[in-house]
Amino acid sequence: MRVLMVVNTIFELYYLSSVGYLLKRVRPEVRLQLLTKPKIATRLNPELLHLYTDIQTVNFPGISGKPVSDIANSLRFWYKLRQLDLDANVMCINSFREYFANVLCRHLKGHVRLVALRMADHNCDHLCQVKKPLHSLYANLFNRAFGISTMEYRWHQDTAHTSAHWFRQDPYDRTICISDWGHEQGENEFRLSPPFVALRHYYGLGQGDIPRHELAIVLIGERTPLYEGWNSKEQTLYEYVFDFLRQKFSGYRLLFRPRAGLTDLERLNPFLEGFELMPADIPFEELCIRNSYSKVISIKSTACKVAAYYGIPAYVLYPMFELPSSLRQILDAYLADMQSIVRVHDLSELMNNPPVIPKYDIQELSELYWQAVMEGMT
Numbered sequence: 001m002r003v004l005m006v007v008n009t010i011f012e013l014y015y016l017s018s019v020g021y022l023l024k025r026v027r028p029e030v031r032l033q034l035l036t037k038p039k040i041a042t043r044l045n046p047e048l049l050h051l052y053t054d055i056q057t058v059n060f061p062g063i064s065g066k067p068v069s070d071i072a073n074s075l076r077f078w079y080k081l082r083q084l085d086l087d088a089n090v091m092c093i094n095s096f097r098e099y100f101a102n103v104l105c106r107h108l109k110g111h112v113r114l115v116a117l118r119m120a121d122h123n124c125d126h127l128c129q130v131k132k133p134l135h136s137l138y139a140n141l142f143n144r145a146f147g148i149s150t151m152e153y154r155w156h157q158d159t160a161h162t163s164a165h166w167f168r169q170d171p172y173d174r175t176i177c178i179s180d181w182g183h184e185q186g187e188n189e190f191r192l193s194p195p196f197v198a199l200r201h202y203y204g205l206g207q208g209d210i211p212r213h214e215l216a217i218v219l220i221g222e223r224t225p226l227y228e229g230w231n232s233k234e235q236t237l238y239e240y241v242f243d244f245l246r247q248k249f250s251g252y253r254l255l256f257r258p259r260a261g262l263t264d265l266e267r268l269n270p271f272l273e274g275f276e277l278m279p280a281d282i283p284f285e286e287l288c289i290r291n292s293y294s295k296v297i298s299i300k301s302t303a304c305k306v307a308a309y310y311g312i313p314a315y316v317l318y319p320m321f322e323l324p325s326s327l328r329q330i331l332d333a334y335l336a337d338m339q340s341i342v343r344v345h346d347l348s349e350l351m352n353n354p355p356v357i358p359k360y361d362i363q364e365l366s367e368l369y370w371q372a373v374m375e376g377m378t
Contacts, residue, residue, distance in 0.1 A: 001027060001377065004088035004112070005052075006104065007036040008060055008095040010043070011306070014285035015117060016092055017048055018195035019369055021202045024232045025362070026370040033088055045286070047203050056084050063139050074103070081107045089377060096172065097165050099139070102147030105171040109148055113173045115373055117283050117370040120177035120191055123333035128154035129203065130162035152326065157328030176372050178356045179337040180308070183368065190372040194309035197360045199289050216253040216291075217245060218278070218307075219300035224264035234321055238299070241317065242271040244347045245297075252294065257303070288312060300331050308338050313354050315342045
């Protein structure tokens with residue numbers, strides 16, 4: 001049995017690798033293949049390299065709005081797919097609505113089971129209502145020429161980079177959504193617990209082998225400035241967060257993780273006294289495998305969601321800040337699938353543990369993911 005994992009980002013690498021390991025726990029003879037971008041393939045650590053029996057690389061095309069470039073990239077990708085050895089029974093993908101996924105599904109439909117793995121953040125889609133007919137027409141010319149289905153596109157009215165799109169004919173045989181709201185199964189859609197802790201087991205890190213860092217708190221850096229309109233009031237509040245952690249957690253090891261290329265450390269340097277800088281080049285997913293932190297805190301960073309996926313107490317501070325309403329809407333919707341993340345309205349709430357900290361059983365996860373991905377395959 002061969003399973004192809006299609007990986008477009010570092011987050012997807014850890015998400016799909018977790019699922020792959022769970023499948024191999026049920027049937028060790030399962031062969032995992034990885035299709036990813038060259039720059040991700042070069043960042044695979046020895047453990048992840050060993051997980052896959054075959055690794056192939058390709059540059060995934062998008063739709064840039066530049067016809068000559070888009071046509072050339074699409075033709076190049078289509079030709080590359082015909083050259084690659086994608087002899088699999090199942091394809092798993094997280095970027096399941098991207099243009100390259102549309103093309104990939106056309107190439108593989110009818111030959112493999114197509115499985116979309118996503119977060120259960122469906123509420124974000126419903127916030128996108130704006131139609132852009134010319135943009136949609138242009139994209140759908142490529143979807144019709146190279147993809148399996150045309151798409152219905154929507155954009156958020158205030159947040160330019162946020163969009164939603166749906167296949168007019170959904171090609172996926174199964175869809176898996178991850179959430180800590182419990183398990184649920186529909187006809188072809190499964191809601192399951194996050195699989196990420198499986199990689200601790202795969203790395204050979206039992207509970208006693210993981211550095212506990214019970215007295216370590218991670219504060220995640222943000223884009224500097226966080227959003228247009230960030231003013232002195234928000235800056236003062238943000239500075240107070242550093243003071244609060246130093247005062248109330250004086251016995252803790254305080255760690256600050258900047259966002260590579262986005263956090264202005266020079267500007268923040270006066271407030272980092274007492275904090276250790278974490279490396280920004282090591283994936284946070286990897287750090288959460290090898291460490292068990294006491295708390296992970298940010299204003300709105302997706303790193304808090306990653307921490308929660310590993311069962312680490314996570315806190316977001318954005319309810320305390322005067323964010324634009326459009327941004328707040330998106331954040332509320334994006335985090336709605338993880339009840340264990342604490343939405344902080346007062347810094348004193350950081351003194352308490354989350355009311356819900358999920359515990360994930362590796363055997364149960366293995367059986368659930370096997371059922372969702374592989375059930376019925378011979």
